[in-house]
Amino acid sequence: MSGKNLVESDRNPDNAVLRQVVPAGEPWMGEVRKGQTLRILDLEGNQAADTLFYSLADPQGEKYSAIDTVRGQGNVYLTTGSQLRSNEGNVMLTITADTCGRHDTLGGACSAESNQMRYALDKKPMHSCRDNYLHAIQECGYGLTKRDIVHNINFFMNVPLTPEGGLTFEDGISAPGKYVEMRAEMDVIVLVSNCPQLNNPCNAYNPTPIEMIVWD
Numbered sequence: 001m002s003g004k005n006l007v008e009s010d011r012n013p014d015n016a017v018l019r020q021v022v023p024a025g026e027p028w029m030g031e032v033r034k035g036q037t038l039r040i041l042d043l044e045g046n047q048a049a050d051t052l053f054y055s056l057a058d059p060q061g062e063k064y065s066a067i068d069t070v071r072g073q074g075n076v077y078l079t080t081g082s083q084l085r086s087n088e089g090n091v092m093l094t095i096t097a098d099t100c101g102r103h104d105t106l107g108g109a110c111s112a113e114s115n116q117m118r119y120a121l122d123k124k125p126m127h128s129c130r131d132n133y134l135h136a137i138q139e140c141g142y143g144l145t146k147r148d149i150v151h152n153i154n155f156f157m158n159v160p161l162t163p164e165g166g167l168t169f170e171d172g173i174s175a176p177g178k179y180v181e182m183r184a185e186m187d188v189i190v191l192v193s194n195c196p197q198l199n200n201p202c203n204a205y206n207p208t209p210i211e212m213i214v215w216d
């Protein structure tokens with residue numbers, strides 16, 4: 001992680017066209033138009049915002065792609081300057097400010113299955129990001145199905161690669177008031193699960209609210 005990635009924004013939330021708090025553990029879905037800027041604000045710190053993007057013009061055909069994003073920038077972490085690419089190789093959004101410094105592309109979203117595999121048999125019914133996604137898309141009207149739930153970004157989540165190439169879920173590096181800001185390069189649908197996970201330190205074992213802020 002490098003200090004040069006830490007870039008503050010001079011945008012004023014009072015001038016935003018949308019401000020919406022996402023309660024701890026809940027999903028959020030909304031549209032951000034080309035040229036608008038989206039900020040995801042970690043209100044209380046150490047939260048994980050599991051996020052997917054879809055092209056508004058063709059939600060089932062074009063969506064965020066971790067593979068194209070990582071290959072395009074030659075780095076597995078996201079920060080200021082990162083271009084979030086689609087499965088068609090197009091830039092969907094560009095990160096323009098980041099006061100956290102690093103965001104995960106590899107860890108994926110928690111699910112009933114991962115809760116059971118990683119933690120214990122009796123953790124399977126616990127609230128998970130995948131269930132949040134499924135719940136959100138069945139009400140959204142964009143025609144998305146579970147096949148459209150692809151590998152997501154974990155904003156604010158600290159999943160360092162070990163020297164051996166493994167992944168570890170570490171205590172968050174975010175803090176109250178940290179944010180990441182991105183400019184939409186096409187009209188997009190944003191699907192977020194404000195991670196309800198209670199079994200690992202990605203949320204400091206304490207899910208908290210985040211805020212979505214959009215400017216023209």
Ligand SMILES: [Zn+2]
Pocket residue numbers: 050109110111128129130193195196197
């Ligand atoms: Zn989760």
